[in-house]
Structures are given as C-alpha cells and as structure tokens.
Amino acid sequence: MSQLTDALASNIGHGQGPGTDAGKSSKPRKPPKVPRGKFSVHFAHYKWLYLLLVPGVVYFAVFRYAPMYGVSIAFKDYVPFLGVNGSPWVGTQHFQDFFSNPDFPRLLGNTLILAFLNLGIAFPLTIVLALLLNEVRLSILKRTVQTLVYIPHFLSWTIVASLSFLLFALDFGPLFLFLNNVMGTNIDFLSDPNWFRPLIVLQEIWKNTGWGTIIFLAALATVDQDQYEAAIIDGAGRFRRVWHITLPGIRSTIIVMLILAIGQMLNTGFEQIYLMTNALNRSVADVFDTYVYFVGITQGAYSYSTAVGLFKSLVGIVLIFGTNALAKRFNQSGLF
Structure with a gap:
C-alpha cells in the first residue's frame, strides 16, 4: 500500500493524475505555424495588420504616385485645351531654358543657403534637445517640457508668420523695440534682407525642433542602461557617458534622419518662405x-x-542615394 501511495504522489507531482494521460505534457500548446508559401492563409491570419496598411497605401497612391502622370508635361508645351496627350513634345527645352535663366544662380544660392542653415543649426539642436530631455530625471518636469516644445509644431505657418509680424512690427513690436534699443539701431527686421534668413531659421527651430526630438527620444530609450551603470562605476562623468554611450547608441538613428534631411534640402518650405517674403x-x-x-x-x-x-x-x-552610399562606405547603417 505504501508503494502505491508513493507512486500516485509521484505522478501527481509530475502533472499526471488519475484523470490525465502519463505520456502527455502539461505545457500549453503553441498555435500552429502559418505556411508562408500560401498567401491566402497568410493574409487570413494577419488580415487586421494588412487592414492597417490601407490608409497609407491609399494616401501614397492618390497623392504621390497618381500625380506622376502629369510630370510628362515637363517635356511638352502643355496647353490645357489640348490636354496632356495632345500637347506637342518639346523634349528638354524647358530644362535648358531654366538652366540658362539669369534667375537660376540666385534661386540655387538662396535655396542652398537656407538648406544648409537649417541642416547645420536646426538638425543638431534637435539632437541636443533630445539629449537634454533624456537627462531630466523628474518625470513631471520632463513631460511638461516635452509638451511645451511639442505645441508649436501644431501651429500653422500662417500663425507663426503672424506672430513674427506682431513681435517684429515696425514701431510697436516688442522684439523690434527691445533689439533696437539694445543695439542702438533702427532696423526693420521684417524687410531687411540681411535678417530674412535668421528669422527663417529661428522660426524653423521654434516650430519643429521639439517635434523632431520624438524619434531621438525613442532611440534613446533603447540604449542599454547597464552601460551607464558600468561607466558610473568606472568614474565617467555625465558628459563622458553621453559622448561614449548615448551618442554611439543612437548613431544609426542619427544617420538615417540625416540622410532623409539631406534628401529634403531643396524643399525649403513654400508656405513659410511665401508668407515672410515682401518686395524688399x-x-x-x-x-x-x-x-x-x-x-x-x-x-x-x-x-x-x-x-x-x-x-x-x-x-x-541623388542626394539621398549619394548620402546613403557614403554612409555605407564608412561602415555605417544607411537608410537601405
């Protein structure tokens, strides 16, 4: 009797009682694998994920790919009454006219100067702001600052330009009066060509720097915290931890964002420039x-x-592919 009792106790301890089969495992069954070769089965299993793709696919199809049909008029003498297909073909004549236009060097210079100013000032400030926010340990302070720097992104360029006009308005703008009193001058910041580019860069920094930190803060959250603890034990200060751990940890993200920013260099923003442009x-x-x-x-x-x-x-x-190839040449993770 004692041997039978011990045997039952042993079986119960291994998950095998009177109502279970001794040869079966007590572990939960895994869901069956979906064969990748059968798209219908695969689609049925992940149908909700594919459904989430529909808005993005429709957006790019309607607003990005469909308008490419009209690009052909760049090689034609387009007449609205004749339509795209009925307009006569002129080849590269419009490109030749543009490159030989006296305005081309001025347009190229203005565009590149603004692009490099935004890339050289606004882009690094986004990384610096993300690093500063990452060092804030008080949770409520960090969330408050993040909210405050995100808000300007949701304001339209019309509102940003209107605020600029109110702040720098001639004779009554508070910043106009303050800066001129400090410098002892009487500069019209909104009309002076020398102040146009600084105003554009300041607007870009105020509006988009906070929003651009989102991706970098997400990348900073993936940095291994054990490395910081080891660095603290070794006596590394905060600056050295940022330089040797934080920045290398988000290097790939910085490179990808830099490639995208370089690809958008010539897109200086129509609304902002148009609203701040005047005859002077x-x-x-x-x-x-x-x-x-x-x-x-x-x-x-x-x-x-x-x-x-x-x-x-x-x-x-060309800039995107060139920058990506340059990143790969220096053994860095590129965009593709």
Whole structure:
C-alpha cells in the first residue's frame, strides 16, 4: 500500500493524475505555424495588420504616385485645351531654358543657403534637445517640457508668420523695440534682407525642433542602461557617458534622419518662405518652391514650372542615394 501511495504522489507531482494521460505534457500548446508559401492563409491570419496598411497605401497612391502622370508635361508645351496627350513634345527645352535663366544662380544660392542653415543649426539642436530631455530625471518636469516644445509644431505657418509680424512690427513690436534699443539701431527686421534668413531659421527651430526630438527620444530609450551603470562605476562623468554611450547608441538613428534631411534640402518650405517674403527682401527670399508658384500659377507656365519641380525632385533623389552610399562606405547603417 505504501508503494502505491508513493507512486500516485509521484505522478501527481509530475502533472499526471488519475484523470490525465502519463505520456502527455502539461505545457500549453503553441498555435500552429502559418505556411508562408500560401498567401491566402497568410493574409487570413494577419488580415487586421494588412487592414492597417490601407490608409497609407491609399494616401501614397492618390497623392504621390497618381500625380506622376502629369510630370510628362515637363517635356511638352502643355496647353490645357489640348490636354496632356495632345500637347506637342518639346523634349528638354524647358530644362535648358531654366538652366540658362539669369534667375537660376540666385534661386540655387538662396535655396542652398537656407538648406544648409537649417541642416547645420536646426538638425543638431534637435539632437541636443533630445539629449537634454533624456537627462531630466523628474518625470513631471520632463513631460511638461516635452509638451511645451511639442505645441508649436501644431501651429500653422500662417500663425507663426503672424506672430513674427506682431513681435517684429515696425514701431510697436516688442522684439523690434527691445533689439533696437539694445543695439542702438533702427532696423526693420521684417524687410531687411540681411535678417530674412535668421528669422527663417529661428522660426524653423521654434516650430519643429521639439517635434523632431520624438524619434531621438525613442532611440534613446533603447540604449542599454547597464552601460551607464558600468561607466558610473568606472568614474565617467555625465558628459563622458553621453559622448561614449548615448551618442554611439543612437548613431544609426542619427544617420538615417540625416540622410532623409539631406534628401529634403531643396524643399525649403513654400508656405513659410511665401508668407515672410515682401518686395524688399525678395532678392534673398526667392527659392525654388516660391519660384514654381509664381511662374506656374500666376504666369501660367505649367510646363516650365513642372520642369523646375522635377529638377528639384531629381536632385533630392541623388542626394539621398549619394548620402546613403557614403554612409555605407564608412561602415555605417544607411537608410537601405
């Protein structure tokens, strides 16, 4: 009897009682694997994930790929009454006219200067702000600061330009009065060509720097915390921990964002530039985006303006591929 009792106790301890089979395991069964070769079964298993793709696919199909049909008018003398197919073919004539236009060097120079200013000032400030926010240990303070720096992103450029006009308005703008009293001058910041670019860069920093920290803060959350503890034990200060652990930990994210930023260099932003442009600062304010609007919409040169926009897009593609290849050449993780 004692041997039978011990045997039952042993079986119960291993999950095998009177009502269970001794040869079966007590572990929960895994769901059956979906064969990857059968797309119908695969789609049925992940149908909700594919459903989430629909809005993005529709957006890019309607607003990104469908308009590419109209790019062909860059090689035609487009006449609205004849349509895209009925307009006569002129080849690269519009591109030749654009490159030989006296405005081309000025447009290229203005666009590149603004692009490099935004890339060299606004982009690093986004990383610096993310690093500063990452060092804040008080949770409520960190969330408050994040909210405050995110808010300007949701304001339209019309509101940003209106605020700029109120702050720098001649004779009554508070910043106009303060800066002129400090410098002892009487500068009209909104009309002076020398102040147009600083104002554009300051607007870009105020509006988008906080929003740009989201991706970098997400990357900072993936850095191994054990490395910080080891560095503290070794006597590394806060700056050295940031330099030797934090920045290398988000290097791949920085490179990817830099490649995307370089690809968008010539897209200086139509709304911002257009709203801040006036007759006195037009010499430094005209860029490709505003030029396309003035020539294409106000003057009706549809084919010529399309050629200008296509040139800008092709330059952006070349910059993306070139920067990505350069990153791969230095053994860094690129965009693709």
